[in-house]
Amino acid sequence: MASGRSWNWFHRMGSPRWFYETTGRWLPWLWVLTLALMITGLVWGLAFAPQDAKQGNSFRIIYLHVPASFLALAGYYIMAIAGAVGLIWKMKLSYMVMKSAAPIGAALTFLALFTGAVWGKPTWGTYWVWDARITSMLILLFLYLGVLALQYAFHSREAGNKASAILALVGTVNIPIIYKSVDWWYTLHQPATIKLTSAPSMHPDMFQPLLVMILALYSFYALALILFTRAEILQRESKTGWVRELAQQAHPAQSAGVTK
Amino acid sequence: MMGASGGFSAYVRRDLLLAYRRRGEAASPIIFFLLVSTLIPLGVSPDSARLAELAPGIIWVMALLATLLSTESLFASDYQDGSLEQMLITPQLLVLPVLGKVTAHWLVTGLPLTLVSPVIGVMLSLPTAGTVPMMASLALGTACLSLIGAVGAALTVSLRKGGLLLSVLVIPLYMPVIIFGSASVQSAIDGLNWFGPLAVLGAMLSAAIVLCPLAIAGALRLVSNN
Amino acid sequence: MPILWHNVPRKNNQIAEKSLPTESLLTVDELAYERDDCNVFNPINLVVEAGDILQIEGANGAGKTTLMRLLTSALQQTSGSIAYQGQSIAQCRYEYLADILYIGHQSGTKMGLSPAENLRWMSPASTSKADITHALENLGLAGYTDVPCYSLSAGQHRRVALARLATSQAKIWYLDEPFTAIDKQGVKAIEKQLQNHAEQGGAVVLSTHQDLALDTVRKYSIEAHADRGALQ
Numbered sequence: 001m002a003s004g005r006s007w008n009w010f011h012r013m014g015s016p017r018w019f020y021e022t023t024g025r026w027l028p029w030l031w032v033l034t035l036a037l038m039i040t041g042l043v044w045g046l047a048f049a050p051q052d053a054k055q056g057n058s059f060r061i062i063y064l065h066v067p068a069s070f071l072a073l074a075g076y077y078i079m080a081i082a083g084a085v086g087l088i089w090k091m092k093l094s095y096m097v098m099k100s101a102a103p104i105g106a107a108l109t110f111l112a113l114f115t116g117a118v119w120g121k122p123t124w125g126t127y128w129v130w131d132a133r134i135t136s137m138l139i140l141l142f143l144y145l146g147v148l149a150l151q152y153a154f155h156s157r158e159a160g161n162k163a164s165a166i167l168a169l170v171g172t173v174n175i176p177i178i179y180k181s182v183d184w185w186y187t188l189h190q191p192a193t194i195k196l197t198s199a200p201s202m203h204p205d206m207f208q209p210l211l212v213m214i215l216a217l218y219s220f221y222a223l224a225l226i227l228f229t230r231a232e233i234l235q236r237e238s239k240t241g242w243v244r245e246l247a248q249q250a251h252p253a254q255s256a257g258v259t260k
Numbered sequence: 261m262m263g264a265s266g267g268f269s270a271y272v273r274r275d276l277l278l279a280y281r282r283r284g285e286a287a288s289p290i291i292f293f294l295l296v297s298t299l300i301p302l303g304v305s306p307d308s309a310r311l312a313e314l315a316p317g318i319i320w321v322m323a324l325l326a327t328l329l330s331t332e333s334l335f336a337s338d339y340q341d342g343s344l345e346q347m348l349i350t351p352q353l354l355v356l357p358v359l360g361k362v363t364a365h366w367l368v369t370g371l372p373l374t375l376v377s378p379v380i381g382v383m384l385s386l387p388t389a390g391t392v393p394m395m396a397s398l399a400l401g402t403a404c405l406s407l408i409g410a411v412g413a414a415l416t417v418s419l420r421k422g423g424l425l426l427s428v429l430v431i432p433l434y435m436p437v438i439i440f441g442s443a444s445v446q447s448a449i450d451g452l453n454w455f456g457p458l459a460v461l462g463a464m465l466s467a468a469i470v471l472c473p474l475a476i477a478g479a480l481r482l483v484s485n486n
Numbered sequence: 487m488p489i490l491w492h493n494v495p496r497k498n499n500q501i502a503e504k505s506l507p508t509e510s511l512l513t514v515d516e517l518a519y520e521r522d523d524c525n526v527f528n529p530i531n532l533v534v535e536a537g538d539i540l541q542i543e544g545a546n547g548a549g550k551t552t553l554m555r556l557l558t559s560a561l562q563q564t565s566g567s568i569a570y571q572g573q574s575i576a577q578c579r580y581e582y583l584a585d586i587l588y589i590g591h592q593s594g595t596k597m598g599l600s601p602a603e604n605l606r607w608m609s610p611a612s613t614s615k616a617d618i619t620h621a622l623e624n625l626g627l628a629g630y631t632d633v634p635c636y637s638l639s640a641g642q643h644r645r646v647a648l649a650r651l652a653t654s655q656a657k658i659w660y661l662d663e664p665f666t667a668i669d670k671q672g673v674k675a676i677e678k679q680l681q682n683h684a685e686q687g688g689a690v691v692l693s694t695h696q697d698l699a700l701d702t703v704r705k706y707s708i709e710a711h712a713d714r715g716a717l718q
Binding site: 270274277278281282337340341342343345346348349350351485 | 555558559560561579580583584586588590591592593594595596597598599603607608634
Binding site for chain 1: 411415416418419422425428429431432433435436439440443464471475478479482483
């Protein structure tokens with residue numbers, strides 16, 4: 001069975017236990033990487049990068065706003081791909097990843113909207129404008145909330161998983177359409193009073209810390225996704241032998257009482 | 261086993277007949293559409309200039325809500341009486357009956373909404389240049405809404421209180437439709453080319469006809485029997 | 487993405503190739519179904535030959551309805567295989583579904599249609615109007631054929647669904663609790679139909695708590711899996 005062997009890695013990857021143990025070895029490194037990138041990026045961006053000529057110090061919120069928006073969108077695709085893998089190969093682990101990606105993505109989308117609003121006040125004089133990018137972000141938040149709401153609406157976990165995976169896939173097909181539509185809608189209605197401070201060519205001194213922060217948030221996202229998925233694995237596999245053993249190692253006295 | 265009933269047109273005919281037998285229920289989206297339009301002048305202003313300005317958007321939002329209201333029941337009675345289960349085990353591809361049911365849904369809601377929209381246009385002082393584009397965009401747009409809404413209806417069919425959840429799921433997906441729908445009316449009123457947005461709606465409808473039945477069939481198979 | 491509309495059990499594609507074509511109408515091998523990581527019943531092995539009437543027995547909640555839905559491919563098994571005339575039903579899906587008839591807990595009748603319209607809808611296209619009237623009258627629905635179904639009783643609803651047995655050309659009948667709300671005479675009439683069908687080379691798989699007044703009935707008991715007891 002040659003074909004069987006070549007697919008072995010794939011099936012092993014689908015084993016929650018394998019995932020738990022492997023990521024357990026990665027975790028310390030990922031923590032160090034995330035913290036190092038985050039601290040470097042924040043200190044560099046907030047303290048050392050030059051002020052913006054027009055906006056002064058208020059522009060510095062982009063060091064959180066831009067990476068959060070990136071990850072919010074990328075996170076939706078990660079969630080949808082995990083859901084698709086679950087639907088096609090019936091892999092339990094990938095449903096767990098999908099389920100974990102939803103709240104993280106929703107939180108990042110909210111962060112992007114919130115930092116956008118905070119940035120908007122000094123820049124445009126208002127917390128909210130119906131700008132194309134903000135509106136798209138808001139719709140993205142609604143898409144995330146739909147997936148989350150559907151996930152928990154079912155008594156059966158399996159039904160919830162499959163339903164939200166299908167919805168995430170439908171959303172994925174729609175996101176480019178929504179973005180293009182909203183873009184087009186905005187050019188149609190663009191109010192003359194509000195000018196976006198678009199900076200096509202950012203000064204390298206400003207851009208480099210942004211790059212570090214983008215990497216930091218990617219690393220943070222991976223960390224959060226792994227931690228959420230591990231928690232989900234422990235919850236779902238709590239009846240299996242290896243999780244009980246794990247619990248016994250962690251709290252020998254308590255678990256002994258529980259298993260009796 | 262089920263003979264011709266597995267096919268597209270059999271489902272269209274059956275659902276139309278069922279809708280005809282429950283005319284009162286089938287008419288409620290239209291009545292809702294007319295009712296809410298009387299709220300607008302009461303809530304905003306009877307001034308025809310202000311109404312005219314808002315009319316394209318308002319008519320589109322109301323058509324969207326009226327379609328949404330009727331979408332919940334798309335698969336509900338089939339689920340309750342067991343005919344959905346029978347539909348799942350027909351030898352034909354599931355997309356055919358699914359497309360048949362959605363077509364019947366559009367014929368019962370979207371098409372009548374399109375046909376009564378000029379009346380509401382007059383009531384809301386919609387400039388006459390907008391009437392034909394409104395009808396054309398509603399005809400294409402409500403078909404998109406029926407297809408997209410059916411995905412949500414299929415996903416929530418086994419939930420007892422799926423209605424509110426359904427709107428949370430599908431309203432974000434409706435947004436491109438309402439953007440181009442009301443834009444084509446607005447463009448016509450402003451004397452601009454309104455075929456462009458209408459063509460985009462047509463493109464969306466073609467994509468929806470291809471993709472939505474797959475998602476609906478998948479949802480019915482994987483979710484409705486859990 | 488065929489997965490969206492086809493129920494293809496991917497793990498079991500080889501099984502049909504391995505097993506030689508046999509005379510058995512239906513072969514179920516180590517069939518298992520998990521709901522939320524929890525086995526519903528102990529693995530099921532059974533063979534249905536032409537002429538069989540197989541009664542599925544089991545306590546409430548043992549998984550009889552789940553088994554019926556697996557056999558009709560409305561649900562997809564977690565493991566094991568179902569073969570129709572020696573071929574996995576995933577591979578001969580069209581032929582299989584064209585050869586089975588399923589009447590579930592919900593009868594599938596539409597309230598807004600009359601019994602005649604309902605039966606017309608659920609019968610093969612070639613069924614004549616006289617056949618439909620005859621089938622309904624045989625089950626005691628004479629005089630009700632053209633009234634709307636919402637004015638009928640629960641037992642009469644069931645009878646409308648069961649009238650499909652007379653018009654059907656399917657080889658295997660799957661009947662889930664067919665006698666619910668049916669009176670004694672009705673039960674007798676249906677039993678007779680089951681017997682006729684078996685004698686003509688068809689097969690019947692039914693779940694019921696009632697004892698059938700047929701001598702040829704085979705019984706198969708299913709048990710809830712230990713997993714499910716542990717959860718509660």
